[in-house]
Amino acid sequence: MSTLLDVQQLASQRAGRTLFADLSFTLNAGDVLHIEGENGAGKSTLLRSLVGLVELQAGTIRFFPEQLPFAQEWRQHTLFMGHKPAVKAELTALENVRLQAQLTAVANVDAWQLLETVGLLGLEDLPAGQLSAGQQRRIALTRLWYSKAPLWILDEPFTALDTRGIDLLQQRFAEHTAQGGAIVMTSHQALTWRPEQLKRIRIQGGEL
Amino acid sequence: MWRWLHPYAKPETVYHLLGRWLPWVTAGAVLILGGGLVWGLLFAPADYQQGDSYRIIFIHVPSAMFSMSIYVSLAVAAFIGRVWQLKMADWALAAIAPVGAVFTFIALFTGAVWGKPMWGTWWEWDARLTSQLILLFLYIGVLALYYAFSDNRTGAKAAGILAMVGVINIPIIRYSVEWWNTLHQGATLTVFERPPMANSMLFPLLTCILGFALLAAALIFQRMRTEILRQELRRPWVKNVLQVSPTTGEQR
């Protein structure tokens, strides 16, 4: 079993408050890491510090295959999705999907096929701003169907999705882990799908 | 570089180190600046052209001199903060910038006061005064950005970037203002360019310059200590310091 991510003694503070300290875990191929914690416990901060959006107070993060931390190369091996969907309200669903793919330099993306997969066929000509929050989320999630990154870091991926959307996403998660990928995610909803290699970490947060 | 800086990267160490130096620097500033000012204002001979009004140079020249170099030090601190990821270098911005801004303001104010008897007007669009005014705006910009963020550390980093952008622009601004001044035939009477000064005036001036340098250092040290406390407010060591001895922090 190959290791994808190794985190040692991570610590973070936000506005003078210690969110977590001495946090260590490793992630192997096929792992799903579910990070739990109350609102404001520091789940998002943890995910954001994994990809370098938030500065670390202490600790080391190593990505495998071994590379320089936060160098350009590992960015290709990691896919991060935050709270915000990064979907442009003025552009149509189709344009959003295409530009997203072009930005990540994935050639030959069949945007129509992707829209069909996430169930947005028929809405492709509407500006994304006129779609619902869940539909915008689906546009953003199309990335998961063509990304070649082995490590997915997803902050509340189920937000605003209906049950069919959640099922669809979990199905995709299962495919990804079966192919040797790994997922770090936060979610307030319990997973209806039982991954084979599920790990849980609970962040307390808030202690001074 | 990193190895040398590393011991000083701990806020607590720096706080105590500055605390040890502060009394000496402050004493030096009071003695030398006080001495220089008494010497310059009371004992140095009057100027044969300007009479007593020239004596303002004992304040004007040192503050104008340091107003620019303090901005450069601001950018150097920001640069160190970025390249070596030294957060305290960013905090130094908050310590240095207000001192620089006040020096700039003093230089502007004394320049205007001096201008009244010399040019017959409080404000003249002279190249140096104009540059000084723009410098004051640059300082205010850095300070405004520093304190605009609710997260102190983000503010420090953002202000650092602005300071670096500013320092690249300063030579360009200076050059452009000088060129603009010649284009518009500004004041031809420059009180700033004078024949070589007599030693009886030069020595008190040099004393004042040294005194201003020490004053700047003392102010910056004190402000840096305050800023360290502000940024580290929730840390246990700060609580210890504040409980035991709020002023010196020596005995623990």
Add this chain to the structure above:
Amino acid sequence: MTQPANWSALTAVMRRDLMVVMRRRSDILNPLLFILIVVSLFPLAVGPGPDILGRIAAGVIWVAALLSALLGSERLFREDYLDGTLEQLTLQPQPLALLAFGKIAVHWLLSGLPLVILAPVCALLLKLPIAGWSTLLATLLVGTPILSAMTAIGAALTVSLGRGGALLSLLLLPLFIPLLIFASGAVEAALVGTAAWPQVLLLAGLSLLTLLLAPFAVAASIRVSVN
């Protein structure tokens, strides 16, 4: 990272920005109308005599351009920050400075270039003598990229604050001073019949320097802002 990937990301950023703004044309038009209105206020304030107007025309047009650049600066990064695009851009394998350059280029295309096109109308309204027209256009052409690049730095620094307006002018206007001085100086030189090209060349040099360095400052600022 391979070259095609860099190129693909750069064009994606530029295409996206172009498409978004083309659907919100008021974003292009409003700053231009602003300039036009500011310019038409001056004859009302100082009188319509051609001697006064002609002398201050270049300066007025440039000051109006600076102010309108500030006015339109928010759209550079604000939306991207709010909808999460900025965050994704910083996580791209491509250098962020390159993507920032793309955004600056689009901003110039949609604000700087229209300004150059509008300038003759302003010059006409302010009765700028014909001798100064070509120099005015030249200074605008080489000077507006500086405007876009510097505005991008300020906008990136203040994007997370939400209320950037007044702060932004405090940060940026002092840095625009050389631009203002050389540009209006060039036109003045043309009007009195001396050579204006040294100042225009100087501006072009400054413009190149700014376009070279500003993307890195913008990238650093974005990283600080998405923190």
